[in-house]
Amino acid sequence: MQQKVSKIGVLTSGGDAPGMNAAVRAVVRTGIYYGLEVYGIMRGYSGMIENDIVPLHSRSVANIIQRGGTILKTARCKEFFEYEGRSRAFGSLKKLGINGLIIIGGDGSFRGAHKFSTEFQIPCIGLPGTIDKDIAGTDFTIGFDTAVNTAVEAIDKIRDTADAHDRLFVIEVMGRDAGYIALHSGIATGAENILIPERKTDIEELISSLQEKEKRKKLVNLVVVAEGDNYGGAEEVAKVVKQRLPNIDTKVCILGHIQRGGSPSCIDRVIASRMGYSAVECLLEGKFNVMVGIVNNKMHFTPLEKAVKAKQKISDDWLRIIKILAS
Ligand code: ADP
DSSP states (O other): OOSOOOEEEEEEOSSOOTTHHHHHHHHHHHHHHTTOEEEEETTTHHHHHTTOEEEEOGGGGTTOTTOOSOTTOOOOOGGGGSHHHHHHHHHHHHHHTOOEEEEEEOHHHHHHHHHHHHHHOOOEEEEEBOTTOOBTTOSOOBTHHHHHHHHHHHHHHHHHHHHHHTOEEEEEESOSSOOHHHHHHHHHTTOSEEEOTTSOOOHHHHHHHHHHHHHTTOOOEEEEEETTOTTOSHHHHHHHHHHHOTTSOEEEEEOGGGGGOSOOOHHHHHHHHHHHHHHHHHHHHTOOSEEEEEETTEEEEEEGGGOOBOOOOOOHHHHHHHHHHTO
16 A cells, blocks of 8 residues: 555545535645546545546636535445455556545445445545544534534524414434434524433423423423434324323424535534545555544544444533523
């Protein structure tokens, strides 16, 4: 793996996240600055297997820093789980002489990259692109800040209509395995209760807190639920609230995929630019098979095999803050 990197490929893989374009732009322009040839691999690992690879120039990435989605498209690719698929993918890279890869994606994409690089001796660098912020080895992931701000904007609007009708809204935000979007958007919008996968949902506690608020005539209530909460998401929570507290006018709102789209926030554009730049420098310095992260505002490098989904303990303080501030 000591061959000097001269031609690099960049791809976006797995779930899309706003800011991926800013990262692609940073990779392309840094690569060109250092005299490398840069190729865009379309639709994640699928494009690598199918040889759907295009040369990228400085102008190819003009006017994309502010755009959500990814100009390279993204995909989930079953064939890459098999050795045969990965071997075909390597064939495509060999044909073009690509000898370094930058993968923007989540922990699944990094698992694939780790296998690929071990089998075919090709240096790979990962950039954490996921709205869920649940990857070990970084304080930031590309897309989280935009997604959480989209959720906040939407929940603020829901509060207006909840207030007009004295209603309870149970709002579902993204986060199958991690509650960061729920936790942050819930605190930022003054939600009364926040249900997250990291904590077993205590439905009796939720009912009694709503009952107590009903007695105090606090009629506008927002409950923010991460899609992966163990009770089954907003629909299930609302069902039991309606049964047990029929006097409360309860509605459900599932925010869904709007949280993945939209123009990336300033923070996402900046971290994507820093990470993209750093990824190219890693390849040039021979720092292979790591994920580039940011910890305490400094670039931080984690071996790809350790850049896994991180279930962090949510401190009791956070939950106390929610309870006290929503009283
Ligand atoms: P994310 O990268 O957002 O976590 P996925 O878990 O869906 O998304 O992974 C994206 C792609 O990475 C998969 O569709 C597959 O092509 C590849 N991949 C994931 N896990 C593995 C693995 N264990 N071996 C090989 N490829 C993998």
